[in-house]
Amino acid sequence: xxxxxxxxxxxxxxxxxxxxxxxxxxxxxxxxQIVAPSGQSLTCFVCLDTGAxxxxxxxxxxxxxxLDPLQMKMQMTGGVGSVANATYYETITSRIPITDPNGNxxxxxxxxxxxxxxxxxxxxxGLLGQLGFFEAFPVTFNHKGKAFSIEV
Amino acid sequence: xPTLPAIDLTELLKGIPRGAWVAISSGHERVIxxxxxxxxxxxxxxxxxxxxxxxxRVPESASALIL
Numbered sequence: 572x573x574x575x576x577x578x579x580x581x582x583x584x585x586x587x588x589x590x591x592x593x594x595x596x597x598x599x600x601x602x603x604q605i606v607a608p609s610g611q612s613l614t615c616f617v618c619l620d621t622g623a624x625x626x627x628x629x630x631x632x633x634x635x636x637x638l639d640p641l642q643m644k645m646q647m648t649g650g651v652g653s654v655a656n657a658t659y660y661e662t663i664t665s666r667i668p669i670t671d672p673n674g675n676x677x678x679x680x681x682x683x684x685x686x687x688x689x690x691x692x693x694x695x696x697g698l699l700g701q702l703g704f705f706e707a708f709p710v711t712f713n714h715k716g717k718a719f720s721i722e723v
Numbered sequence: 724x725p726t727l728p729a730i731d732l733t734e735l736l737k738g739i740p741r742g743a744w745v746a747i748s749s750g751h752e753r754v755i756x757x758x759x760x761x762x763x764x765x766x767x768x769x770x771x772x773x774x775x776x777x778x779x780r781v782p783e784s785a786s787a788l789i790l
Contacts, residue, residue, distance in 0.1 A: 573724070580729040585785050596787060600729065602751075602777055614749075614777045620790055629780075631744075631761050651789045672725055695744065695780020698790065718726045 573677075575669050576720040577601065599712065599719045603697065605685070606664040607636040616696040617665075619710060619719065623700030624648075625658075626665070626685040632697070633659060633687035640687065648686065656690035665699075667721075679723045681707050742783045746776035757781075 579597035586593040599619040605628065606612040613635050615628070627648070633640055643659035650656065667679040683703020691697070699705070709722040730751045739745055744761040745754055746768035755776055756767035768776040 575724060576726045578726050578729040580732060583733055583785070584787055587786070594787065598788075602730070604775070612775070614775055616777070616779050618790070622790065635761055635765060635778075669727065671727070693780070693783060694788070694790075695778075695782070 572722050574720050574722045575677075576718050579714070579717045579719065581717075597714065597717055600696070601667055601699070603699070604666040604668065605632070605636065605697070606666065607638055608662065609637050611635075611637045617699045618696055619704075619712075620698040620700055621705060621710075623698045625700045625702045626683055626698060626704055627658065627691055627700065628685060628687050628697040629691040629695060630659070630687045630689040631692050631695075633661070636663075638687070643687075648688065648690075650690065653690060656688045658686035658688040658690075660684050660686050665703075677723075679708075679721070736781055739781050741781050741785075743781050745779055745781060746773065747779070748773055749775055749777065751777060 580600040581595050581597050584594040600616050603617045604612050604614045613632055638661055640659040643661050645657055645659050648656045648658040663685050664682050669677045711720045739757050743757045744764045746756045746764050748755050755771055755773045756764045758764045
């Protein structure tokens, strides 16, 4: 099984009281194309989040994919700061395009029941969680090495 | 297999207002469109010939994330 290793994405955070010198945080981001049952698609960033039970995306993405939240199954989900996020579910396909140093493109694809919630709109990225993603692909995080690997 | 590089968001998003939705070219080398509404940003990107832009939002506050 091939293993692909990706660099963490470094993001600068301005100074704050607990971090007066600011910070550079490193997050395991990937670019993913998400595809609705209609075939409409959207390409976005996702963060690999082992703490997320499901894959979730901003509710704005549902509209962009032609999905109607009023027709989708809903459950309340919780996270830090909120225990009442209305989350609307649809089975979508996620495609992770991987371009190797020689320019060859491999696409890793999986289907899952994913949530869309306004709670993610402020972030504007998706989360790949346990259902559909981590249950399917062994992932190794090496924060010290600023890289993570996915076996596909 | 060598480590595949990350997209340099700091450089790419310079000058883009906080809270804006952003459409990035499929080669991830430049911002095609940005604005307050994702739908309008996607339409502008498509009008400029970018059929499958990478979309994201510049966070309102550049704070640490605890998801």
